[in-house]
Amino acid sequence: MPEKPIQGEKRAFMTGNEVVAWAALAAGAEIMYGYPITPQNEIMHYWTRMVPKYDRRFLQTEDELSAGFTTVGGVLAGKRAFTATAGPGNTLMQEPLSMAEAMRLPVVVVVQQRGGPSTATVIYSQQEVTMTTLGGNGEGLRVVYSTATHQELFDYTIKAFNTAWKYRFPTFVLGDGYQAKMRESLVLYDPQTRGIEMVPTEPYVGKPGLPGTDRPPTHMRNTYNVEEELYEVLEQYLADYAKAAPQIAEYDAFDTEDADLVIVSHGVVSRACKAAVKELREAGYKVGYFRPITLRPLPVDQLRETAGKCKQMMVVESANGQLDRLVKEAIFGSTVEMLSLFKPGVGITSEEVVSRVKEIKG
Amino acid sequence: MSVQPAMPKCWRIESKPHKFCPGCGHGLVLKALGQAIDELGIQDKIVFGCDIGCSLLSWDFFNCDTIQTHHGRTTPVVTGIKRANPDVIAVAYMGDGGGYAIGSQHLVNASARNERITAILVNNTQYGMTGGQMAPTTMPGQKTETSPYGRDPEKTGYPTQGPEMVAAITPEGAYVARGTVANVKQLKGFIKKALENQIAGNGFSFVEALSTCPTNWRTNAEETWNFVEKEMTKYFKVGEIKVPGPREKEGQ
Amino acid sequence: MGAIDPRVVEAYIGEYASGKSEVAVNRALDLATGGRKVVLVDLDIVEPCYTLRPIKKELEAKGITVLAWETRDTVGLGETGNVLRAENRWALRRSGDIILDVGYGVEGAKTLNLLEGSGADPDLKIFAVINIARPMTSTVNEIVQYVRDLGKVHGLINNSHLGDDTDLEIVLEGARVVGVAAEKLGLPVVATTAVDEIAALIGPVDSAGNPVRKLVRYMPRTLW
DSSP: OOOOSSOSEEEEEEEHHHHHHHHHHHTTOOEEEEOOOTTSHHHHHHHHHHTTTTTOEEEEOSSHHHHHHHHHHHHHTTOOEEEEEOHHHHHHHHHHHHHHHHHTOOOEEEEEEOOOSSSOOSSOOSTTHHHHHHOSSSOOOSEEEEOOSHHHHHHHHHHHHHHHHHHOOOEEEEEEHHHHHOEEEEEEEOGGGGTOOOOOOOOSSSOSSOBTTTBOOOEEOSOOSSHHHHHHHHHHHHHHHHHHHHHHOOEEEESOTTOSEEEEOOTTHHHHHHHHHHHHHHTTOOEEEEEESEEESOOHHHHHHHHHHOSEEEEEESSSSHHHHHHHHHTTTOOOEEEEEEOTTSOOOHHHHHHHHHHHHO | OOOOOOOOTTBOGGGOSOSSOTTOSHHHHHHHHHHHHHHHTOTTTEEEEEOSSGGGGGTTSBSSEEEEOOTTOHHHHHHHHHHHOTTSEEEEEEEHHIIIIITHHHHHHHHHTTOSOEEEEEEOSEETTTTSEEOTTOOBTOOBTTBTTOBOHHHHOOOOOHHHHHHHHSOTTOEEEEEETTOHHHHHHHHHHHHHHHHTTOOOEEEEEEOOOHHHHTOOHHHHHHIIIIIHHHHSOOEEEEOSSOOOOTTO | OGGGSOOOEEEEEESTTSSHHHHHHHHHHHHHHTTOOEEEEEEOOSSOOBOSGGGHHHHHHTTOEEEOOOGGGOSSTTTTTTSOOHHHHTGGGSSSEEEEEEOOOTTGGGGGGGSTTTTTOTTEEEEEEEOTTSGGGSSHHHHHHHHHHHOOOOEEEEOOOOGGGOOHHHHHHHHHHHHHHHHHHTOOEEEEEEEHHHHHHHOSBOTTSOBEEEEOOOGGGGBO
């Protein structure tokens, strides 16, 4: 047995992509499949460097369709398998991920968002929210964690494997080019020392025994005959998802109790918003901070409760309203006034948030 | 009452009779595969992946673990399984559209990487399940729903020479053959060797099977066999194309 | 000057986020402050995101020549931005001091092969920048293995840090670990580097007697 990648705890200074590779190692991920695309490449770079030392595997595929479908294969074989992608790669990844949804396969995908549409920039954006939460020709039966710090990238990459294998929905960690490339300190840890038990995996195919004699054969399909047949399957899936959603949903909020205006943001932008809310509070503005950590499922009850208490909600994102649409759907019926600060494909600073609020509040 | 020939032992009796059209070649290819699995005694090791198109109808065909995938994507799914668990014997089953059109990049790259999997591709010269459209393997002059005046090679090229391509791009250790449902015994032999090649860990193994589609060809029994035996073999040469072992030097 | 004051030619190489660019930039500026003519060369060619490009003008205003891309001269930064600038290839033919900021990559010091004349330059010194907060260079054995894999190296620099969370403890622990590794490798520790506040706490030399270089942090502003 190779040694554990992380003994106990360890302070480290690294890029977000490296954090993901270390988190996957710590989580006991056994195989990664991937195709080069910026800005996620160093996840593969570091994973492949560590593969022999810790007895893991890697396959570089011919494209993201193949990366997604081979990851599906890895999961079918019963392994903690994952892939990472961005932008146009995420677009291609939607096909295999829809198969994972159809078969309830615990595939884990790390997305480091880049500017879109198309190839656009390799740098940064939050424009892959709609695609990551609701992509494919399905019902969005998936889990999406949006991280804001390197510590969270580590924590939620580990958690993604457990969420995926516990609930059997494909699970995404949604980062971005800034998080991928920026350097920051964090604490690496062996999940066990924090009391985190990794949810055991099991093979779907290649199980022991003679199929048809010792056990039924595994026969998995994603094609059905009639509408009713599909509907029955989907009803069950949707019921499972609805039941799991409140257990999965996570958020972070402060100063919302007495706030007139609550700023809603996710991912790396929430760092700017957090700083802005603190600054505005010190300047006497009654503002609050709300950040969904899971974009799918959203923390719907908490969002609705927050919307019910404040007068205005301002959605801030590096996209043209992708989070905004999800939030509005979640709080449908609320009379809260909706405001926005959208900068598609561009970073947002706390100064910009502060000045927008001051502009609104006078 | 006539005696029915025995079904391969690894076939799943609960899903028989199978769902293919009368006269369809799929049943014969799957029979050859079933016999090869039985003879090698590997039913408990097989993971069978089937594509979309008529091949999906084999999703519950065997008493073997089976995954029905997307159009063209069986090769990467099966590759992913084999890479994660090298103990299984992985079979990717697909049609000509899945292997040579929408999934061609996967076939090309699995070949180039010499993936230790077995791909079986059923060539019936058109897209059967979607209603008989032109495929990469459609014969010159052959009428399909999307080549209503017959395939014009000037505009749409000649039939894809799949095994020849795979043979050209696979490294040493690969096994490549083209069989036909007109000779099931030979086809079974090719498939068996393809599986043995995977078990030996030599490399990629690929068998194309010339097959029949009377439904979309609109042919009676005699015309069907004429087409597969006489017409198709004008472009698609039956036989082993690449077998493991040192290549003979040119001129020898 | 000239003959009695030989040119300084130094390549800084190291792990991603080891701080090699910061050390290189500061070294170039220190030399320039001393009245020398300095050329700073950006050789980060695997997914460059923290590059000299955004601070090129600022550094040039401080009196050094910076060979790095400018945004208007390239397209698809990060994707095609890792194209080697033709001018950089000939950097060693320039007069004055040359400081090379070599990006990370599995080929390590081989990146220097891209420079004309690097094999024959008698003045070229290659320094490996080590940060023990980097998981793959956090122990003596890891550092020894890492430096051996780099190829030809003339000395080590202890640049152990945790970004904004850097404390005295990590720098001193770095000095100790890098010192032991250097001994095993038979290489000198050229310096311990640290930001002003921490450098002031250590004094002019670290616990092992290696000189301490003060750093001003430019690189956090250079993402993309």
